[in-house]
Amino acid sequence: MAIVAGIDIGNATTETALARVDGRKVTFLSTGIKATTGIKGTLQNIAGLRSSLGMALEKAGFRHDEYGAVDVIRLNQAAPVIGDVAMETVTETIVTESTMIGHNPSTPGGVGVGLGLTVAFEKLRDLPPEEAAIPIIEAKHDYELAASEIKDAISRGVRVTAAICQSDDGVLIANRLPCVIPIVDEVSAIDRVPLGMHCCVEVAPPGRVIELLANPYDIATLFGLSPEETKHIVPVARALVGNRSAVVIRTPLGEVKERRIPAGELYIIGPQGKRTVNVEDGADDIQKTILACYPVDNIFGQPGTNVGGMMERVRRTMSDLTEIPIADVYIRDLLAVDTLVPQKVVGGVAGEFSLESGVALAVMVKTEELPMQKLAAAISRELGVKVEVGGVEADMAIRGALTTPGTKPPIAILDLGAGSSDASFMKTDGSVALTHLAGAGNMVNTIIASELGFEDTELAEAIKRNPLCRVESAFHIRQEDGTVRFFSEPLDPSAYGRVSLLHDGDILQPLMLPHINVERVRATRRKAKQEVFVKNAIRALEQVAPSNNIRLVDYVVLVGGSAKDFEIANMITDALARYGIVAGRGNIRSTEGPRNAVATGLVLSSVANGS
């Protein structure tokens, strides 16, 4: 009789399965899961391994540091792959001919369109009658003063057609004027608004969006633009689409200077030689080219372009992580996903952003065999326990996955992790085909963060993992599926009216992001998961299935951290059902869900090996 610990060191987590092995009889005692410390395969992993094993020991009734109770630790021969994600924009908005203010204050004042010359508020009283003026009101001026000065000017015959102000006073000023003019407020960098220029202000009625300033021909009409000039105004109009209020100021001295960043080409080297695909063609074309080049030897980006810089950055990161010389880093797979990237508009005044199209690229790099024997020796020294390196990770995952009730070989496993998506297929005779693909949980995070316009990866992870709701009153929320839930205690005022995440245990996390709603966040989250996981599931199965035909696979078991997600498994089940495949989230040993497959396999393989 022996106590065996199977320990799986993954990119993100270190999982332990603790079992009592009595001849051929295996009794599982407990499991442990902790975050992996350091890059997998390095000596830094020991700290994470200690806490994961300790957790399992404690659950089995031992002391958490009673490592001596374990007779043998079995480690996985970790797959030598590391993934990375990067993001590049393909388009960009540069305002060259005009200045624009396209931000969306929550409460602009008045309504309508006003055309005139911008004038400093202090100069309003010196204007001659009949002049069409748009005063620029800084925050230091009180709204009462602003309103009375404008009223005076109007009574002297000055045509005040609109106003732009810095503080949130738009409605207050508009309510105090004898006539209705559009007022755009909350313009933070008001000192950068050029004075004495032709300017147009538009505020749409509540519930509507601007029409004139979002139409290039209307802008051309307002400012008398030539056909060439109209061409240059298009980025402005485009950036203003969907706003409730906007300002466009024409600066006639502007020299037209356009600069396009070449997105660049990808060179994919396969068995039949080199193929080229332009990143601007989009994710679908990139993916088709990669498929045509399978199995890929290496991927490069065109030097001097965005994608060239991006691929070099990836190589450098990988080289730093793995200590492989940069020339020997081979990118073996790439997943491209079309996405939107909010970019600061060059030439904007109020920090405007425009959603530019971009492409997210995940790459997978094969490294040398990880030095697991070295790690095993070090662990053995530190813990005083015999350590063995078990079989290949994919074999172990299949052994573990087969403990899911309702499965039998031939069976395919999709291991959906954080860094890569791995697939393996076991035939009835026990032989195994295996593939590692770029793109998994981390890529979903990158896409979510990019499309919603923030950088915090933890927030992206939280959005990925939790369903959404909107706090509608002090006592109730409306969840993303429309159901309403009431709470007995008043909800926190900071979450009031906000789109929030509903964590386990009914904990609300309000999202402090501007201009979002439940529908948009949900669509972004689901699209990112579809594009990465569903695409990868099909891609992976095509590679491991007999004669690359997905229909020949009967059972697919999803394992790994991302299979635990509340919707990814369903999306894949749905997508694969079309091929007549039984696909679903694994339930390792009928108790563990999709987790612990490799660790369980490691324990089971010790029996098969007779150790």
Next chain:
Amino acid sequence: MSVFSVWFGQVGTPSALPEKKPAIWLITDPSCPEDAARKVADGCEEEGTPLAWDVRQGSASDLAREACLSSHLETGIGIGPDGTAAIALVSVSEKPYIEMTSGAADEKRLRWLGQAAARITKSQPIPPRSENALMTPLKAEEPKNAQTDKQPAGEEAEKELLTRMLTEVLLNGILKGGGLK
């Protein structure tokens, strides 16, 4: 007719709002000046919600409670004698929904009170209390330029724009000055 009276009025005076008009109620301690009430009203008005004002004695939370019970929008604000303030909702009966322990004399805070109460009635997010947070722009990537030795596009264009604007302003000044002479 002045538009102003529609947005703010004191109960029991000729300026009072029509009784049926949906409004947020504000009840202040007699020590609280009318200016403070007007600041709260500014916050409400900017959000498009009228404010009815009354003066009674009591603590901020008691006054807020009384106020919300009078309000058709079921939202009330109370300002106490000691610089404290509170927003109460009819639905939250045990205690005020939002409490401000000090600084109710500060102009910006008073306006925030009105804005927060108005947003609650509209079922919209309450703005953050700090002024700076209101202005924080969306975080996103600055346009960047890989593998070229040019300056980042953003800075370049920004500088250009500034120079252009300065030139414009100067030229304009000269032209206008010349014209007047």
